Ligand SMILES: [Fe+2]
């Protein structure tokens with residue numbers, strides 16, 4: 001029996017008042033999360049397609065159970081991010097095209113790569129999420145609490161569930177194609193593909209969201225993974241974000257160093273995400289969800305522990 005829980009959370013994205021810059025004082029973080037929203041449906045569909053194909057090949061019943069729950073969690077994430085995107089596209093309709101381009105790019109990967117490669121891609125990326133999201137969740141008071149509650153709640157839910165199923169993608173990969181060298185070889189393709197996705201999303205944001213609504217802030221995310229693109233995003237952070245407004249402003253250097261070490265270690269042989277250093281916020285979130293499920297969609301106003309409480 002897997003311990004993964006599939007939670008259906010209905011976020012309130014029915015209106016057309018969801019801001020593009022959803023965090024008033026952390027524009028770079030707001031853009032990073034918007035990027036994740038546009039990345040998510042395509043990536044998660046890619047995961048669901050590959051994992052569905054993998055399940056009949058897995059002999060270990062416990063891994064099959066975990067894979068089934070994990071793909072159902074990913075399907076929930078995908079649907080929630082699609083509703084966030086729909087809300088944004090009601091105000092800036094061109095963003096629909098950006099979302100479609102991302103999904104088409106992932107569908108191309110599905111159509112042109114063998115299952116082992118697709119499971120390798122997924123395991124590589126999913127392994128980075130625990131060290132990557134831990135820093136965000138450890139600084140939830142600064143990075144989420146001051147933002148639009150609907151959007152902040154969406155990302156809190158998604159990030160804690162990524163931490164909850166942190167080992168699943170690797171387990172599925174190992175069950176089907178237990179080769180570390182092959183998985184490492186996929187990293188070059190992952191980087192090439194993320195470079196393409198970054199370009200699609202940042203140029204979509206710039207094209208379809210007017211400067212007055214924050215479209216120019218897309219420059220805070222690199223439009224690819226080349227050194228030129230990374231330098232341009234750093235320059236934009238100096239020009240467009242005020243003092244103390246960078247994503248990691250106020251995060252101690254040792255925590256950033258631990259994140260970088262964690263990202264590198266996530267790709268090492270014998271790395272098992274089960275034993276990762278986890279953010280205490282994740283446990284707090286799961287306990288609060290069990291006590292008051294409606295708090296998931298309105299983290300700061302529904303149920304116990306409202307805004308300002310730990
Ligand atoms: Fe996800």
Ligand SMILES: [Fe+2]
Nearest residue numbers: 074126162165
């Ligand atoms: Fe995931």
